[in-house]
Amino acid sequence: MSNTKTKARKNANGQLASAASSEVIIDLNEVNKWYSEFHVLKNINLVVHEGERIVICGPSGSGKSTLIRCINHLEEHQDGSIVVDGITLDKNLKNIDHIRTEVGMVFQSFNLFPHLTILENLTLGPIWVRKLTKVDAEKRAMEYLERVRIPEQADKFPAQLSGGQQQRVAIARSLCMNPKIMLFDEPTSALDPEMIKEVLDVMIELANTGMTMIVVTHEMGFAKTIADRVIFMDEGVIVEENEPNAFFNNPQQERTKLFLSQIL
Amino acid sequence: MEYVRTKDVPTRKPPMNESSLLGWLKINLFDTLFSSVLTVLVLTAIFFAVKALWIWGVSDGVWVAETRRECFKISLDGACWAGVFAWLDNIFYGRYPRDELWRVNLGGVLLVIWMLPLWLPRVRGKILVGLSVVALYPFLAGYLFSGGEKGIFMQVMIAAAIVGLAANIANAVTGYFNHGSLSNFIIRKIGKSEAHEKQQRNILLAILLFALAVAFIWQMSWTEENVTWTKWGGLFLTFVISGIGIAAALPGGIFLALGRRSKLPVVRVLSTAFIELFRSVPLITVLFMATTMFPLFVPESFQLNKLVQVIIAVCLFYACYLAETVRAGLQAIPKGQYEGAHTIGLGYWGTMGLIIMPQALKHMIPNIVGTFINLLKSTTLVSVIGLFDILNILRAISKDTPWIGLHKEPLVFGAILFFIICFAMSKYSRHLEAKLATGHRN
Numbered sequence A: 001m002s003n004t005k006t007k008a009r010k011n012a013n014g015q016l017a018s019a020a021s022s023e024v025i026i027d028l029n030e031v032n033k034w035y036s037e038f039h040v041l042k043n044i045n046l047v048v049h050e051g052e053r054i055v056i057c058g059p060s061g062s063g064k065s066t067l068i069r070c071i072n073h074l075e076e077h078q079d080g081s082i083v084v085d086g087i088t089l090d091k092n093l094k095n096i097d098h099i100r101t102e103v104g105m106v107f108q109s110f111n112l113f114p115h116l117t118i119l120e121n122l123t124l125g126p127i128w129v130r131k132l133t134k135v136d137a138e139k140r141a142m143e144y145l146e147r148v149r150i151p152e153q154a155d156k157f158p159a160q161l162s163g164g165q166q167q168r169v170a171i172a173r174s175l176c177m178n179p180k181i182m183l184f185d186e187p188t189s190a191l192d193p194e195m196i197k198e199v200l201d202v203m204i205e206l207a208n209t210g211m212t213m214i215v216v217t218h219e220m221g222f223a224k225t226i227a228d229r230v231i232f233m234d235e236g237v238i239v240e241e242n243e244p245n246a247f248f249n250n251p252q253q254e255r256t257k258l259f260l261s262q263i264l
Numbered sequence B: 001m002e003y004v005r006t007k008d009v010p011t012r013k014p015p016m017n018e019s020s021l022l023g024w025l026k027i028n029l030f031d032t033l034f035s036s037v038l039t040v041l042v043l044t045a046i047f048f049a050v051k052a053l054w055i056w057g058v059s060d061g062v063w064v065a066e067t068r069r070e071c072f073k074i075s076l077d078g079a080c081w082a083g084v085f086a087w088l089d090n091i092f093y094g095r096y097p098r099d100e101l102w103r104v105n106l107g108g109v110l111l112v113i114w115m116l117p118l119w120l121p122r123v124r125g126k127i128l129v130g131l132s133v134v135a136l137y138p139f140l141a142g143y144l145f146s147g148g149e150k151g152i153f154m155q156v157m158i159a160a161a162i163v164g165l166a167a168n169i170a171n172a173v174t175g176y177f178n179h180g181s182l183s184n185f186i187i188r189k190i191g192k193s194e195a196h197e198k199q200q201r202n203i204l205l206a207i208l209l210f211a212l213a214v215a216f217i218w219q220m221s222w223t224e225e226n227v228t229w230t231k232w233g234g235l236f237l238t239f240v241i242s243g244i245g246i247a248a249a250l251p252g253g254i255f256l257a258l259g260r261r262s263k264l265p266v267v268r269v270l271s272t273a274f275i276e277l278f279r280s281v282p283l284i285t286v287l288f289m290a291t292t293m294f295p296l297f298v299p300e301s302f303q304l305n306k307l308v309q310v311i312i313a314v315c316l317f318y319a320c321y322l323a324e325t326v327r328a329g330l331q332a333i334p335k336g337q338y339e340g341a342h343t344i345g346l347g348y349w350g351t352m353g354l355i356i357m358p359q360a361l362k363h364m365i366p367n368i369v370g371t372f373i374n375l376l377k378s379t380t381l382v383s384v385i386g387l388f389d390i391l392n393i394l395r396a397i398s399k400d401t402p403w404i405g406l407h408k409e410p411l412v413f414g415a416i417l418f419f420i421i422c423f424a425m426s427k428y429s430r431h432l433e434a435k436l437a438t439g440h441r442n
């Protein structure tokens, strides 16, 4: 229904994307959000194409989490439109449930289900939402556990795993739903330094498969490696957006320069 | 100055700890002079109390006698247990016809058989076992206990219960002997393991329907004499009321708790009002209301018997208590669990049923079982409105001519009985808690 509109807007907004030739999969148009009186997102415009990898950075409290949580409607925006995979996010619960099956999300705090084994964590969605048989779901789960390199942990409970392993399970859990888009909200911020790499490696591999990814992170090395675009947010506004080379070597805005000087 | 140790440090014994009996005694009972004195005093008191009880109940107790007078002849200050034994059938079954007692016993045995697989290792589908007990057993037991004419609905449910019981036993056997679940076993035996899942499901469905039909035809020829509820009594009645109470109050409490946290204002306000209303009124008042007020409000044709009214009252009352317990459990679940569930596409019921509730209930096992124990004990209140539950029967002994005035012994016996039951429940809850704990390391 809103597909035609999406396509029409593509040419206007999609010039920056390296994957500009492919379909628009996420389209945020003049999105505004408030937490009661607090204006947390201000006139956000963002177009993401299929297969694009976007890194969002910015100081703490700038609204990065809120922005990506709006994309799978964990937070509700009050103004503007969000179209994901051709479906407009509104009060329609069916649409929201559908979009959530297409959009995977990885949290800073993993949010694994502590009462289920790793394997059960992974098969729950495929069985109950995708209606796979248990056998098929387990087969798929084991494939993804191989890919994140912890198949031997399948029968353990989350609390028995290290942080890095838990985060890789969380990634595998999302992938088991065969999502079209993966959102990452500071996936390595809660990890001990020696575990960050194992998670980033998995994410880089994922990026190489052509997955559409939006990653909130301060791992600038990672951004340089995989990002098609880097977006800098501050105080609820997208301050600057550019491809990684230009973004890091030649930032245009004062606020971006200040931020980069602080974290690099 | 010398910083390098030249001699080995001798290994030392650990400081006195609680692992040896003497150490434990020293640390816990005789730590200071004050606690030593206290310990000696308390031990002395316990000694004399136990000794007095022992003399009264055991060494001077009378076990065989025909009347209380005879008891006195044998021992003037001893307990007259003979009176309790003479009434044992009444204590357990009330005035249930003596020729039909096997029905109550069979009902009890069937319940144990039905639930046994829950404790057997390797048995699959334990959730299904639990659900089938709650959903089907009451119909089978209900007919077994009360008998009489069967309506068509009752007939269907009895057939379903019989099939459920049979399948449950078969499933326990295949599981226990390492053949997997019953359905897997059947599929393998008829050589359809390779078949498409849909075909397998259809085969199982056909077998199920066939079994239902057989059970239905069989139960048509099964009739039992009617035993009206007024004849039910004793421990049996206590178990009926508290069993139904427990089975209904937990789901009721879960839904009320969800209602109270619902986003829909009407549901939320109604649930909250309901919960607060019942929680602010004593159970005895609710029981009186149920039996005296309720009939005033409903038409003549819809009058329920007193037992049903009482059971409904107990269920509602404890559902409200459990609702608050469950709500507390829900509040302990971090927001991230909801978000994790949402991001794999689970809707409200999937999130609650698969992710949130199992965790919340697990945290709350001790409180939930505590409420169950409370419920069991509180069913003795129904004696006040004239049902012959165990407490009423125990007190009736003192009015029976041969045993006139026998008050103490029946009540002590009742106390011991309740203690055994409640203690077992509480122990089991500890065990369950430990078994289900997965949220911690090691």
Ligand SMILES: Nc1ncnc2c1ncn2[C@@H]1O[C@H](COP(=O)(O)OP(=O)(O)O)[C@@H](O)[C@H]1O
Pocket: A035, A038, A040, A058, A059, A060, A061, A062, A063, A064, A065, A066, A067
């Ligand atoms: N549920 C909430 N209610 C009120 N304020 C919130 C809530 N969540 C976040 N905020 C505020 O919104 C701002 C942006 O938060 P967030 O999107 O988490 O920022 P970031 O992820 O960039 O650190 C912060 O100032 C934060 O305090």
Ligand SMILES: [Mg+2]
Pocket: A064, A065, A066, A185, A186
């Ligand atoms: Mg954040």
